[in-house]
Amino acid sequence: MSRLVVVGNGMAGVACVEQILKHAPKFAITVFGDETHVNYNRILLSSVLAGEKSADDIVLNSLEWYEQNSIQLRLGVRITSVDPARKTVTGDDGSATSFDKLLLATGSNPLIPPIEGINKNGVFVFRNLDDTRALLSRAARGAKAVVIGGGLLGLEAARGLQVQGCEVTVVHLMDTLMERQLDPTGGSYLKSKMECLGVRVLLNRATTAILGNGKVEGVAFKDGTAIEADIVVIAAGIRPNVDLARHARLQVNRGIVVNDFMETSHPDIFAVGECVEHNGTCYGLVAPLLEQGKILAATITGNKGPRYEGTVTAAKLKIMGVDVFSAGDFSEKSPGTDVVRYEDAALGIYKKLALRDGKLTGAILVGDTSDSHRYMDWLRTQEDLTPHRRQLLFPGPSEDAGSDIAEMPDTKVVCGCVGVTKGAIIEAIHTKGVNTLAQLKESTRASTGCGSCTEHCQQLLKAVVPEFQEESLRVLCKCLPYGEEKLRDTVRGQRIFSVQEVLDIYGNGLGCEICKPALSYMMDVVWCGDHDEDRSARFINDRVHANIQKDGTFSVVPRMRGGVTSAKELRRIADVAEKYNVPMVKVTGSQRIDLLGVKKSDLPGIWAELGMPSGQAYTKGVRMVKTCVGTDFCRFGVQDSTKAGIELERRLEHLFTPAKVKMGAVGCPRNCAEATVKDIGLIGQEGAWQVVVGGAAGKKVRKADLLITVESTEEALQAATLFFQYYRENANFLERTYDFIERVGIEKVRRETVYAPLAVQQGLRERLRRSKRLARDAWLEGDEPRHPTQFVQIQPIEKVCQ
Amino acid sequence: MTSSNPQEKNWVRITRAENIPLREGRSVEIAGHDIAIFNLGDRFLAVENKCPHRGGPLADGIVSGRTVVCPLHAWKIDLESGQVTNRPEENPCVKTFTTTVYEGVVMLEVSVPEGQIALEPSCMARTTPRLPAMSAGD
Numbered sequence: 011m012s013r014l015v016v017v018g019n020g021m022a023g024v025a026c027v028e029q030i031l032k033h034a035p036k037f038a039i040t041v042f043g044d045e046t047h048v049n050y051n052r053i054l055l056s057s058v059l060a061g062e063k064s065a066d067d068i069v070l071n072s073l074e075w076y077e078q079n080s081i082q083l084r085l086g087v088r089i090t091s092v093d094p095a096r097k098t099v100t101g102d103d104g105s106a107t108s109f110d111k112l113l114l115a116t117g118s119n120p121l122i123p124p125i126e127g128i129n130k131n132g133v134f135v136f137r138n139l140d141d142t143r144a145l146l147s148r149a150a151r152g153a154k155a156v157v158i159g160g161g162l163l164g165l166e167a168a169r170g171l172q173v174q175g176c177e178v179t180v181v182h183l184m185d186t187l188m189e190r191q192l193d194p195t196g197g198s199y200l201k202s203k204m205e206c207l208g209v210r211v212l213l214n215r216a217t218t219a220i221l222g223n224g225k226v227e228g229v230a231f232k233d234g235t236a237i238e239a240d241i242v243v244i245a246a247g248i249r250p251n252v253d254l255a256r257h258a259r260l261q262v263n264r265g266i267v268v269n270d271f272m273e274t275s276h277p278d279i280f281a282v283g284e285c286v287e288h289n290g291t292c293y294g295l296v297a298p299l300l301e302q303g304k305i306l307a308a309t310i311t312g313n314k315g316p317r318y319e320g321t322v323t324a325a326k327l328k329i330m331g332v333d334v335f336s337a338g339d340f341s342e343k344s345p346g347t348d349v350v351r352y353e354d355a356a357l358g359i360y361k362k363l364a365l366r367d368g369k370l371t372g373a374i375l376v377g378d379t380s381d382s383h384r385y386m387d388w389l390r391t392q393e394d395l396t397p398h399r400r401q402l403l404f405p406g407p408s409e410d411a412g413s414d415i416a417e418m419p420d421t422k423v424v425c426g427c428v429g430v431t432k433g434a435i436i437e438a439i440h441t442k443g444v445n446t447l448a449q450l451k452e453s454t455r456a457s458t459g460c461g462s463c464t465e466h467c468q469q470l471l472k473a474v475v476p477e478f479q480e481e482s483l484r485v486l487c488k489c490l491p492y493g494e495e496k497l498r499d500t501v502r503g504q505r506i507f508s509v510q511e512v513l514d515i516y517g518n519g520l521g522c523e524i525c526k527p528a529l530s531y532m533m534d535v536v537w538c539g540d541h542d543e544d545r546s547a548r549f550i551n552d553r554v555h556a557n558i559q560k561d562g563t564f565s566v567v568p569r570m571r572g573g574v575t576s577a578k579e580l581r582r583i584a585d586v587a588e589k590y591n592v593p594m595v596k597v598t599g600s601q602r603i604d605l606l607g608v609k610k611s612d613l614p615g616i617w618a619e620l621g622m623p624s625g626q627a628y629t630k631g632v633r634m635v636k637t638c639v640g641t642d643f644c645r646f647g648v649q650d651s652t653k654a655g656i657e658l659e660r661r662l663e664h665l666f667t668p669a670k671v672k673m674g675a676v677g678c679p680r681n682c683a684e685a686t687v688k689d690i691g692l693i694g695q696e697g698a699w700q701v702v703v704g705g706a707a708g709k710k711v712r713k714a715d716l717l718i719t720v721e722s723t724e725e726a727l728q729a730a731t732l733f734f735q736y737y738r739e740n741a742n743f744l745e746r747t748y749d750f751i752e753r754v755g756i757e758k759v760r761r762e763t764v765y766a767p768l769a770v771q772q773g774l775r776e777r778l779r780r781s782k783r784l785a786r787d788a789w790l791e792g793d794e795p796r797h798p799t800q801f802v803q804i805q806p807i808e809k810v811c812q
Numbered sequence: 813m814t815s816s817n818p819q820e821k822n823w824v825r826i827t828r829a830e831n832i833p834l835r836e837g838r839s840v841e842i843a844g845h846d847i848a849i850f851n852l853g854d855r856f857l858a859v860e861n862k863c864p865h866r867g868g869p870l871a872d873g874i875v876s877g878r879t880v881v882c883p884l885h886a887w888k889i890d891l892e893s894g895q896v897t898n899r900p901e902e903n904p905c906v907k908t909f910t911t912t913v914y915e916g917v918v919m920l921e922v923s924v925p926e927g928q929i930a931l932e933p934s935c936m937a938r939t940t941p942r943l944p945a946m947s948a949g950d
């Protein structure tokens with residue numbers, strides 16, 4: 011068998027090997043990689059830096075894959091020389107390996123600009139997993155990080171470091187960020203997006219020196235200014251790694267020169283990826299290297315024929331909330347170029363298309379890249395756009411996302427990075443039993459590159475696979491194009507503390523009556539109450555802590571834990587009702603008393619005179635624990651449900667929840683307080699408690715599911731609170747426990763609460779404890795309003811006579 | 813139209829701007845009119861504090877861009893035009909009032925010399941008994 015040696019265990023080399031394996035496998039393959047990791051998706055390193063993904067998440071080929079395909083993998087070995095005459099490669103471990111065919115996939119190295127003091131401790135490059143780990147170990151909260159280079163990689167590194175808590179400044183030599191991909195206007199939109207995220211951007215700055223005594227302390231610029239720095243990241247570009255090829259006397263310009271068949275100047279040596287130069291062009295993106303790999307695989311396996319004709323490249327910035335797409339040639343200078351533009355400064359949207367002879371030559375999208383697919387396609391097909399001329403920047407009226415994918419021809423490329431067509435995806439679904447996104451990735455490799463086609467892949471799966479489960483695609487509202495789970499992760503990962511910030515960065519900046527209260531809750535639960543509270547984003551009930559009625563008055567329900575009250579309390583309630591002329595006093599269905607028809611301006615006075623805490627009857631929060639008489643008086647009671655209920659209410663009161671939480675505790679299976687139809691119920695039995703969850707007796711009627719049976723009251727309370735916090739963290743806003751449980755399944759809820767590993771349980775308890783520590787009786791704002799006119803009717807300074 | 817110079821007598825001083833928090837509304841009674849004034853950050857807008865649907869207090873609504881959502885049944889009112897935006901089949905609207913901010917005080921335009929409030933033409937609205945799902949009781 012002939013021996014194939016691959017130098018480089020990166021995306022290009024391994025993708026090419028994958029293609030070679032698709033042809034008849036007639037090689038004994040050895041792959042050398044100077045990193046100690048299996049092949050991973052280098053494009054996603056910025057996601058690892060930002061903490062969105064772990065190192066394991068970005069692995070493309072596992073060790074088993076190498077084994078299954080009988081590939082000898084030599085990790086941590088750097089090839090130091092190639093002898094084309096003897097056909098051997100020598101490693102830095104002294105080993106010599108013979109080859110019949112050699113594939114160079116050596117990638118590129120970071121370009122290090124001539125800066126004084128660049129070897130100081132604290133200067134990093136950002137190229138591989140080890141660099142990422144080194145950066146992560148230094149990226150402490152509050153550290154000052156300076157990223158030199160405002161290109162794709164530099165900006166992604168900057169955002170990652172900022173998410174890690176660093177104060178980040180991006181220093182760019184040119185006057186436009188990503189100037190190779192954007193025009194000055196696009197660059198300025200991008201700049202303001204980055205600044206909106208809290209990343210400082212300095213343009214037109216040439217870095218001359220890294221300051222500090224051994225360790226980085228600052229960065230100095232040509233104009234004489236300097237800034238402080240604890241970490242410096244060099245992201246000034248890449249240079250093809252051609253040393254091996256040059257020493258082997260292959261033809262090398264900027265990159266290793268290859269022809270259309272990916273052959274170098276030596277008949278048995280081939281090259282692929284960022285290290286090559288084809289037709290005068292070196293590529294630094296993923297789509298070309300995968301395309302080259304296919305051609306090379308054909309050539310090297312004796313199926314020479316397909317030619318590489320260059321790639322229309324597209325760049326996409328992978329920073330959540332900063333959508334940037336750029337492809338082709340968008341310069342306006344060449345004669346005969348028509349430019350079509352759209353701008354909305356308030357929304358931060360900028361789109362520009364360049365056309366020549368009715369065909370698209372380039373596109374820039376900032377702030378909204380949802381149409382990038384269409385433009386990429388037009389660039390590839392060079393379709394005559396004359397008939398679409400009036401709708402170039404807007405989809406036609408009937409073209410929504412769903413029909414878009416249905417109307418797509420089978421030959422159309424869905425995944426531009428790997429080059430997977432719609433037809434190939436449908437075939438995989440039908441013939442290989444693919445029905446999840448993960449299986450689709452595994453089987454076709456679609457959506458494993460930049461990931462921008464994920465949505466299209468999901469739409470296809472949804473259309474073709476009947477049982478396809480949408481992966482939480484439910485969008486909150488039209489203001490924010492994300493589902494709540496995704497938003498929770500984002501808020502947590504990107505450390506966003508206010509509703510308006512989420513809307514400004516990820517939404518339309520406006521918000522509405524649907525997303526604002528939902529995001530308000532999200533802030534509260536994600537940060538355990540330690541967020542920037544914005545009352546303007548709350549429903550009126552949560553601004554004045556009372557329930558608005560049809561005539562604009564409010565209702566007041568004081569907390570009466572477990573439904574137990576006293577003569578004194580009742581007397582105060584009666585006095586208040588009389589003094590404030592409360593039109594209706596009513597016993598609610600939740601064992602407490604409602605004062606209806608109260609004016610907003612009377613609320614603080616009433617609360618003060620009641621001297622009872624808020625019953626949260628107006629909010630998505632902890633309502634009450636309904637109890638039966640228990641053991642103190644009842645002749646049947648076997649558990650002290652009254653005491654247990656009061657204690658449960660005390661532990662959870664003043665907390666907010668996705669939807670209202672009504673609880674119950676009963677002392678025997680007669681269930682007088684109806685605990686089996688409550689969100690959380692405690693059912694006393696001889697020597698035990700059943701803890702039940704997800705019951706309903708409202709619009710929907712549902713018997714609660716058993717969570718667990720325990721012996722002591724304390725264990726019952728612990729189980730109930732575990733579930734309570736789990737529901738708080740995982741349910742969607744307005745989703746009652748009974749809908750949540752039906753969506754998630756009680757088995758999973760048990761597994762992740764009462765049967766979860768101790769550390770998980772402790773995490774839930776700790777976050778509940780933190781929330782509880784900051785939770786306070788909302789009615790205390792009667793004495794200390796958050797705003798002077800929170801409850802007060804505004805009196806005009808000047809009167810107007812009628 | 814009346815002059816927009818706030819020093820002339822056709823403006824009446826209502827309240828200090830900081831009394832109306834950002835993206836919230838407050839109601840105020842002027843010459844028998846219940847008026848809701850909203851702070852949109854770059855300007856203040858005022859409308860009749862009464863939803864054309866069931867008379868809900870618009871000042872208590874959530875602000876969404878330059879619209880407010882009535883707290884009772886989520887009718888959405890454009891604060892510039894007074895038009896209800898999410899009931900296109902009916903086209904009801906509320907009265908709007910002209911405001912300005914002068915020396916930190918929100919001012920409302922009134923017609924001179926009688927001191928009556930200048931109103932935009934209002935339109936009559938029919939109501940529909942449509943109740944979206946909202947939290948009701950305890």
